[in-house]
Amino acid sequence: MSTSPRIAITGSGAVCGAGLNPQTIFDAILEGRSAVGPIHYWDATDWPIQVAAQITGIKDQVLVDDRKLHKSISRTDLFGIYAGDEAIKSSGVPAFRTALPEAEVPGFNDRSGLVVGSGGGSYQVNYDFFPLLSSSKGDMVRFGQELASSVHPMWLLRILPNNVLCHVGIRNHFKGTNACITNQCASGALALAEAAASLKIGEADRIVAVGHDAPIEPEAVLGYHQLGLLSADVLRPFDARRTGTIFGEGAAALALEPLESAQARQATVIGEFLGSGAVSEATGIVQLRADGDGPARAIALALADAGISPDEVGMIVAHGNGTPNSDASEAAAILRMFGDKAPPVTAFKWATGHTLAAAGTLDTVLALEALNREAVPGIPTLHQVDPSFAALPVSREIRPPRSGIALIICRGFGGMNVALLVRGSTGS
Amino acid sequence: MIMNQRTRIAITGIGLVTPVGNDRESTWKSLQEGRPGPGPITTFDASGFTTRIGSEVKNFDFDSVGPRKLLKQASRCHHFALAAAEEAFVDAGIRPQSATGERWGLAVGAGMMSISLKELDVVHRSCAPDGAFDATRMAAPDYPADPVYFCRTQCNAGLALLALHFGIRGYSTAVHTACASGGQAIGTALKAMRRGLIDKMLVGGFDSMLNPIGLSSFCLLGALSTDNEEPWRASRPFDVTRNGFVLGEGAGFLILERWEEAIARRANIYAELAGDGNSLSCYRITDSPPDGDGPIQAIRQSLASAGLRPEDIDYVNAHGTSTQMNDQSECAALKVVLGEHLPRVSISSTKGCMGHLIAAAGAVEAAVCALAIRDGIAPVSANFQTPDPGNEAVNIVAGQSRRIPIRAALSNSLGFGGSNSCLTFRQP
Incomplete structure (x- = not known):
């Protein structure tokens, strides 16, 4: 049987349109403020979709101080590096390491791991080839000949999906086990699941999980819109009149380590990672099952992994992306797993936007805030719960969680579903 | 949760699509004979580029690898993936059924978002x-x-198509750590199997950057060999005259099963997937440290994960890209880890023959290790003649393949961004 250690959460970091740290973002949500606003990255006047939750008014060097680095990374990497740095800083690990005897530091770094969930790439990075396409006029020979004088020599490095992994590692000397997960919207949640698993098998002594994404660009907005997945005005999770999701951008990160080691170094424990479950519905790239098979199985696996029963769950942070099909099947799964005893259900994307690969990490960071403040935020854009799942306990009002344990549900393209369970610091 | 570090995992199926063969046995035969994959690029006019050679998959039947509707959504490398995965399932003689799909998992090392x-x-x-x-x-x-x-351009499109086509409904993940992706995917799969998340797994990697944008990205970096007149010897890992890698494409997949289940159904077992190690170099984005720091930790962790010592290793399938920096760093790491056993251990890079399959490389080379163990053959490190000064003791398989008993083998994959993966395989 399992002798695996309990996993403490000792640090967090987050950035999205709603704020620059978990506390501020959660304050905005509690107060009912959404970061959704007019798109200003391009002139969207004639666009069918003109809104997103953008990170605005923040200078790049506020996020990442090393200006030289800005040239060799993408916008999404700025967010990811910032959140990763913040989680590591707030975990107290760097201060603890500084106090170690010098001879122990290399071994300490080798046992410090990093798992990143990344959006995987953007369309517009390829637009750097447009001037070359124009000048070569369809002539491939000219294309090849003029390449070096038209495109930046380091072009590839700026767009590597694993840049955040590389640079958070370099900046914090985290040299241990690592992975970069590129599983679309499930990436960030899977990063957390993998991070905890690495600790449980003793592959690392501490590990930071990051999720990051910056999907607000014309081609991605158009692609989602064409699939009928975007709302043109408001994201209304589980509402009868919901019309789709709205893009957000940002990153979040959590620092994990065995509870015993966190206590030994007298770290502030902000929560505990209890378990995870991840499945695919095998439905292709954008389809999902109407019956909620995927989220239901993910929830069951997470409960089994954590060794808890459904009635011990105190609140649910649903994926709640506001699309008709995803919300309906997710509600079906929750009702199937919890029956009429479901705890308060909420969702955050109406405020943060859907941050895609970052969503599972961001929602987990915010779930911990909710548990530790004993407040399940309401959904102010909810006016009438869809009558086809009227029993789902969502609300416009702030409610107390039923216990100190939160379930977080994360869904993505490819029929991917991940469920995570965390306990707040007040829940023993 | 089952948390047995030493749960034995059997490799019971292999499928390959590579520049030197469109299936497992033809690839393996070419690798043993050192038949070169590289040649002039034929899929587009590369005559204006500084590098005009590549290692292409040849005479591949794109239309037969799945239903038309599915293939519409598949990019070039997804076709390779579907073919290699099908071959692996046929080879294993077992595949997911509607009743068992939930207990099958999927892990892939996927290439970067590629737009033609x-x-x-x-x-x-x-x-x-x-x-x-x-x-x-x-x-x-x-x-x-x-x-x-x-x-088609979603980062998990390949994963989604494989899950759909083969009905895999359990744990599913995609990783991208550049050239380490394939190795890391298999390491992630091993951990998922050991955690008891699923009973069986399809795992592998697929990539094709042999298109104008992909070729451009590496030409700009100056990472490719420019030996356009002699493509067959352009990739010469560990040779003192090496001058860059040759860009390849393809896919490799393995079927993993719990040892007892494989034995019980009298499956053919190629090898045991015995260990996984990975580390982050935290050095530079494109280079591996000259002293082998980073790869050293990954190799040691992999040995520990397999419960083996350096003296147990008979063969190393090196990352060996044929770039100055990689091969130097990797030799340094092998010297440190293998120590006094270095002269006895046969080391080769099959990239000399096959070229560099980027995100697919680690998966294809894992398959090569399993075949090497099955047949007791260390495949030749093609085009190797003269070692770097100081590396004379590194026992590169020069000239021709060697018939030697292989009790255990290592496969290294070192990626841009500093991720290092090492897998350990054992004779069944």
Whole structure:
């Protein structure tokens, strides 16, 4: 049987349109403020979709101080590096390491791991080839000949999906086990699941999980819109009149380590990672099952992994992306797993936007805030719960969680579903 | 949760699509004979590029690897993946059924988001005819938006198509750590199997950057061999005259099963997937440290994970890209880890023959290790003649393949961004 250690959460970091740290973002949500606003990255006047939750008014060097680095990374990497740095800083690990005897530091770094969930790439990075396409006029020979004088020599490095992994590692000397997960919207949640698993098998002594994404660009907005997945005005999770999701951008990160080691170094424990479950519905790239098979199985696996029963769950942070099909099947799964005893259900994307690969990490960071403040935020854009799942306990009002344990549900393209369970610091 | 570190995992199926063969046995035969994959690039006119050679998959039947509807959404490398995965399932003699799909998992090392030049040119002609992108044109009614293209370019599209086509409904994940992706995917799969998340797994990697944008990205970095007149010897890992890698493409997949289950159904077992180690170099984004720091930790962790010592290793399938920096760093790491056993251990890089399959490399080379163990053959390190000064003791398989008993083998994959993966395989 399992002798695996309990996993403490000792640090967090987050950035999205709603704020620059978990506390501020959660304050905005509690107060009912959404970061959704007019798109200003391009002139969207004639666009069918003109809104997103953008990170605005923040200078790049506020996020990442090393200006030289800005040239060799993408916008999404700025967010990811910032959140990763913040989680590591707030975990107290760097201060603890500084106090170690010098001879122990290399071994300490080798046992410090990093798992990143990344959006995987953007369309517009390829637009750097447009001037070359124009000048070569369809002539491939000219294309090849003029390449070096038209495109930046380091072009590839700026767009590597694993840049955040590389640079958070370099900046914090985290040299241990690592992975970069590129599983679309499930990436960030899977990063957390993998991070905890690495600790449980003793592959690392501490590990930071990051999720990051910056999907607000014309081609991605158009692609989602064409699939009928975007709302043109408001994201209304589980509402009868919901019309789709709205893009957000940002990153979040959590620092994990065995509870015993966190206590030994007298770290502030902000929560505990209890378990995870991840499945695919095998439905292709954008389809999902109407019956909620995927989220239901993910929830069951997470409960089994954590060794808890459904009635011990105190609140649910649903994926709640506001699309008709995803919300309906997710509600079906929750009702199937919890029956009429479901705890308060909420969702955050109406405020943060859907941050895609970052969503599972961001929602987990915010779930911990909710548990530790004993407040399940309401959904102010909810006016009438869809009558086809009227029993789902969502609300416009702030409610107390039923216990100190939160379930977080994360869904993505490819029929991917991940469920995570965390306990707040007040829940023993 | 089952948390047995030493749960034994059997490799019971292998499928390959590579530049030296469109299936497992033809690839393996070519690798043993050192038959070269590289040649002049034929899929587009590369005559204007500084590098005009590549290691292409040849005579591949794209239309037969799945139903038309599925293939519409598949990019070039997804076709390779579907073919290699099918071969692996046939080889294993077992595949997911509707009742067992939940207990099958999937882990892939997937390439970067790849947009073909043709697809990019659609955006270029519509929105940036003079080179500067104008988003307003993308929202115009006559913009030729293509939702299928949008789906195909999602970062987990390959994963989603494989899950759909083969009915895999359990734990599913995609990783991208550049050239370490394939190795890391298999390491992730091993951990998922040991955690008891699933009973059986399809795991592998697929990539194709042999298109104008992909070739451009590496030409710009100066990472490719420019031996355009002698493509067959352009890739010469560990040779003192090496001058860059040769870009390849392909896919490799393995079927993993719990040892007892494989034995119980009398499956053919190639090898045991015995260990996984990975580390982050935290050095530079494109280079591995000259002293082998980083790869050293990954190799040691992999040995520990397998419960083996350096003296147990008979063969190493090196990352060996044929770049100055990689091969130097990797030799340094092997010297440190293998120590006094170094002269006895046969080391080869099959990239000399096959080229560099990027995100697929680690998966294909894992398959090569399993075949090497099955047949007791260390495949030749093609085109190797003269070692770097000081590396004379590194026992490269020069000239021709060696018939030796292989009790255990290592496979290294070292990626841009500093991720290092090492897998350990044992004789069944």
